Amino acid sequence: EDQVTQSPEALRLQEGESSSLNCSYTVSGLRGLFWYRQDPGKGPEFLFTLYSAGEEKEKERLKATLTKKESFLHITAPKPEDSATYLCALSYNTDKLIFGTGTRLQVFP
Amino acid sequence: SQTIHQWPATLVQPVGSPLSLECTVEGTSNPNLYWYRQAAGRGLQLLFYSVGIGQISSEVPQNLSASRPQDRQFILSSKKLLLSDSGFYLCAWSVRPSGGYTFGSGTRLTVV
Numbered sequence: 059e060d061q062v063t064q065s066p067e068a069l070r071l072q073e074g075e076s077s078s079l080n081c082s083y084t085v086s087g088l089r090g091l092f093w094y095r096q097d098p099g100k101g102p103e104f105l106f107t108l109y110s111a112g113e114e115k116e117k118e119r120l121k122a123t124l125t126k127k128e129s130f131l132h133i134t135a136p137k138p139e140d141s142a143t144y145l146c147a148l149s150y151n152t153d154k155l156i157f158g159t160g161t162r163l164q165v166f167p
Numbered sequence: 168s169q170t171i172h173q174w175p176a177t178l179v180q181p182v183g184s185p186l187s188l189e190c191t192v193e194g195t196s197n198p199n200l201y202w203y204r205q206a207a208g209r210g211l212q213l214l215f216y217s218v219g220i221g222q223i224s225s226e227v228p229q230n231l232s233a234s235r236p237q238d239r240q241f242i243l244s245s246k247k248l249l250l251s252d253s254g255f256y257l258c259a260w261s262v263r264p265s266g267g268y269t270f271g272s273g274t275r276l277t278v279v
Contacts, residue, residue, distance in 0.1 A: 092267050101173075101257050101270035102211075145211070147268075153199050153218065153261065154226075155268055159210035 173271030
């Protein structure tokens, strides 16, 4: 059973068209939920960590939120340079992170 | 500041040849270290992790092995590569208790 599910798998947006990416999880005892950005051929780059339901974090055009069963990455007025794959990961009872398969975002001018 | 080095960036190896990928971390002590593999269009699969020198945990039975000869050095090896070993290999570190990982730049391995 998948513990971390990301949707949609791919998202195409026009520049300036705001949207949200979803990360849902089924584990209990969440210790942390992480968002990463990955550009083609590169390692993932850390964006946010969320630890408890109701927590929100922002960075430029990105805002991450967390509930008891899912997290959203909101992208406001995206630009072409926001195009990347966004990965969600969580830790719950070990030091290991469990990753979702990612959402591939393309922003067109 | 902490940095992580991973090399080589790309590697093309024939089937049956050995493999050695190296990862080193600077600016931190006693980190947790991880090897992940990412197949094309798929998520990150944890291969090995280590919480200390000589301590290796394997997540997936396979043709690969890992070693940690020094506190900040993590090595991924194979005696004989298979075609299915092709992929993008990523090294990462974290500090305890569990926190976000910092990833290296990755190695693109193609087995031919």
